[in-house]
Amino acid sequence: GKTRVIAHRIAYLVSEGVARPDGILAVTFTNKAAAEMRERVEGLLDIDCRSMWLSTFHSLCARLLRREAPHIGLSRDFTIYDTADQQSVIKQLIKEYNLDDAAYQPRMVLGRISHAKNRMEGPDSFENTWNPRDREIGRLFAGYTKALTEASALDFDDLLLKSVDLFERAPGLRDRYAQRFRFVMVDEYQDTNRPQYLLIKHFAAIHRNLAVVGDPDQSIYKWRGADLRNIMDFEQDFPEAVVVRLERNYRSTQVILDAASAVIANNRNRKEKALWTDQKGGARI
Secondary structure (H helix, E strand, O other): OHHHHHHHHHHHHHHOOOOOHHHEEEEEOOHHHHHHHHHHHHHHHOOOOOOOEEEEHHHHHHHHHHHHHHHHOOOOOOEEOOHHHHHHHHHHHHHHOOOOOOOOOHHHHHHHHHHHHHOOOOHHHHOOOOOHHHHHHHHHHHHHHHHHHHOOEEOHHHHHHHHHHHHHHOHHHHHHHHHHOOEEEEOOHHHOOHHHHHHHHHHOOOOOOEEEOOOHHHOOOHHHOOOOHHHHOHHHHOOOOOOOOOOEOOOOOHHHHHHHHHHHOOOOOOOOOOOEOOOOOOOOO
C-alpha cells in the first residue's frame, strides 16, 4: 500500500514534467520493497529508472559514501561487514578481554551496540552505570569500533552514521545533494531511527519537498531503534506540510477494522483516523 503511494507520486511528478528522474530520491527499508517500487515506477512511466535514486536506506548510504567517503577521512574502498564478520570481531575481543563467552554472547553484545548506535550514542554511554556487565559491553563496543576502523570497515549502522557525519562535516557537499534532489520520499516513515531522520532532513534541506508515508499505529520496531517521534513531530519539523489520511482499507472487512480501531484507540501517541472498507459485514472475531 505505502510503496504504491510513493510509486504513483513519482510517476505523476515525472509524467507532468514537474521533476526530472535524476532529481528524485525515494527510500524504503527492504530490498523487496525497493525492487517493488522501482518495478511499479518503470511500469507506470515505461522508462528506465536507473537515474533515480530508489533504494533502501543502507544502499543509499553505501552509494553516497563510495563517492564521498574521503571527505571524512574514509577510503572509498571500505568493506561492509555482515553479521558473520561482526560476530567474528566480538568473539576475538571476548577472548582478548578474558570474558565469559556464555555471559557475553556475540549476538547479544552486537544487539546492545546496534541499539546504542541507533540512538547515536558511543561506547561512553555504557560508562555511567552501576552494572559491571554494561561497562564491559562498553569496553567491547570501544574495541569493536577500533577494530573496524583499523580494517577500514563499516557495519550497517555505520553506513547511516557516517553519512550523517559526512553531511554535517561537509555542509557544501550536503547542499550540493540537497540541491540536486528536488523531491525526497520516504516509505514506512514510522520505522525511521534518529540517523535516518537526520539524513532525510539533510537531503530535503533546500527544496523542502519531502513526502513521507507512514502510520504511527504500525510502529513495531522500537526494539530496533525506530523513533515514533519522527512521524509524530513531522508537522513541527515541516509546518508547511499537508497531511493526507489514506483511510480506505482494501484487505479487511469492516468487522476487523472496527475491532482493530477500538483496540488501537487506547494508545496515547497516535494520529486519529477512521478506517473503512467496501467489504461490509464479515465473520465475527
